[in-house]
Amino acid sequence: MTERVIRLAKKQISIHDIAAKAGVSIATVSRVMSGGIASEASRRKVEAAIADLGYESNTISRRLAGQSGRSLLLMTTDVVNPYYSALCQGAETAARRNGYSLTLACRELENRLDENTLEHLLSLPVDGAVLVGSAVENGTDEQLLDNLLRLQQKMPIVTIGPRIEGLSCVNITSDLSVSVKKSISHLIQLGHRRICYIGGSSDSRSYRSRRESFISEVAEQGLELLVEDNCGTGFSARAGEICTARLLSRLSDRDRPTALVAANDLVALGALRQLLRMGIRVPEEMALIGCDNQFFTPYLTPPLTTVDLHPEDHGRCAVEELIRIIGGSGDVNYSQVRECSLIVRESCGALLGARHFD
């Protein structure tokens, strides 16, 4: 039995070891490591020793001495949602590429940033934080502001999502109104005039913003606003199912919309299932458009037309901005609006060509 092999951990080599080996003081070692002033001679000796012993300065001590520990925090919601997991992937990759590590903090979807969580975050040994999901989505601007300002006192932050009034920080955002416009105009081109928005939760600021864009765009295009009361029941497939069932059950066949714009692909997935169950064919009798271009959308029947917000890109971008800010260079208060792309597949009937409804 090879039990107890664990924890041999030969004492890690320190700055002293290489100072000794190079025949200089630790101060000199520290200097050459940080690219400070040093004579060519000692620099060479030190570098040789470093290479020899495979020395790497200790994160902990470096941080204790007031330096960067090269680690970032990603505060997110519900990593199981593919939007967030893609974002997370993008963030982790970007962090690693830049020599940073990424600590993950998730919150349950419903909760906003509460006192306990905040304490936890504040105690983490990180150089900065990227915030996305409920921490920047749920609640009003005022509610969010308080906590975020407090967090910001301790470290620089970058938010992903809608901008928060009164918070000056770098913000990565999608122009949700563009995503809505692209969706609606695609549907209009295909002849649809009766379009309904489904899913989402009014707890979410993104949702509210996207829904507002939807309403104003519908008006602008001279379309009838079909159901204006809140149809949102969440962002899950189950929500899409329920929401679709509810919507269609209270509308007569001739009042029924011919197209559904879903809050995200999960909602669209549920809607698709419910439509099938009700015997309503997609896209012949009902067009459906999602949002997020999640991995499963091309494989649905029919393949789902959707909008790609490029979440990996959001994650990458946020991390790069954060690292830039930590480095102390450039603007620390602006929004960067990222592009989104309409991905046309078959669920809106693009293959059927433009039709005339009613």
Add this chain to the structure above:
Amino acid sequence: MTERVIRLAKKQISIHDIAAKAGVSIATVSRVMSGGIASEASRRKVEAAIADLGYESNTISRRLAGQSGRSLLLMTTDVVNPYYSALCQGAETAARRNGYSLTLACRELENRLDENTLEHLLSLPVDGAVLVGSAVENGTDEQLLDNLLRLQQKMPIVTIGPRIEGLSCVNITSDLSVSVKKSISHLIQLGHRRICYIGGSSDSRSYRSRRESFISEVAEQGLELLVEDNCGTGFSARAGEICTARLLSRLSDRDRPTALVAANDLVALGALRQLLRMGIRVPEEMALIGCDNQFFTPYLTPPLTTVDLHPEDHGRCAVEELIRIIGGSGDVNYSQVRECSLIVRESCGALLGARHFD
């Protein structure tokens, strides 16, 4: 313009502050914080001061002084894959509940644990690591062993997945042979005799183990082994598509299997799409069974029968074990086999009842 609000960061309160306020030495403060010996009197004074100032000991210094920094590492692959993101979610929640934070390290799917990554991991200030995905899957036992042993010298580790020969550590695993048996016996009950395994990659040790189980179970049940050469082309939906197309194109209609067992739900998703494209109805003409019970499976047409490995549970479990080991109690070398459950839905024709093929 409220620029430059950032970084006011009022100096954080230290053990000295509360020592002063309580009128004792820092040693005493340290003792009451760690539940050491102290008189009731000083304990009370110290606790009052702590509560008063909202003091919380500094992670960094604590760790530098040789204590636990209460942080864990999760080394995983491809968080976008719902299996891993669910696992990640479970791990993060468990860590947080126990007062630990979770640092995330992802690797690209193909790579095994290489020198660079290892260096990166070794330099992270964490108390232990959970390893899952390519770090413990890709490559032979010998290849993996070397790196893992090195990592283990620095911190305790828990692996999720197939056990690695020669590595003594705690291991969380699913009994893949059970998952295969459950799948096959379900199909047999429904009358299937011609069953084929699709997808996966022989780079993965889990895959190899699951496939071996498949082959031996097929033999045991006296079924014909349909295609025994490697049909694996990866774990993605695309792989499922390709693999299915390839399989069916080289088999005549009467040699065709009546049931497909997919390496995971993603592969099943792609297979489903390809079957539809080829005009083969599921489940009437072809049964299909997945693995992982991913969120989208109930919403497919038909809803996918699959096996739930309970990845959240794996993540939670691994973290709890790791924390236990860090605490220094109990066994440090054993495998914990977690249950898996067959989730019967419609893609194998359960609603159609048992049939007779051929």
Add this chain to the structure above:
DNA sequence: CTGTTAGCGCCTTCAA
């Protein structure tokens, strides 16, 4: 039971 002191590994004035 409590305080003093010496590190943990690194960075940074300050003299030399």
Add this chain to the structure above:
DNA sequence: TTGAAGGCGCTAACAG
């Protein structure tokens, strides 16, 4: 250009 020394916040061994 370099080294000595102090400090970051905390723990633990050692006296008292």
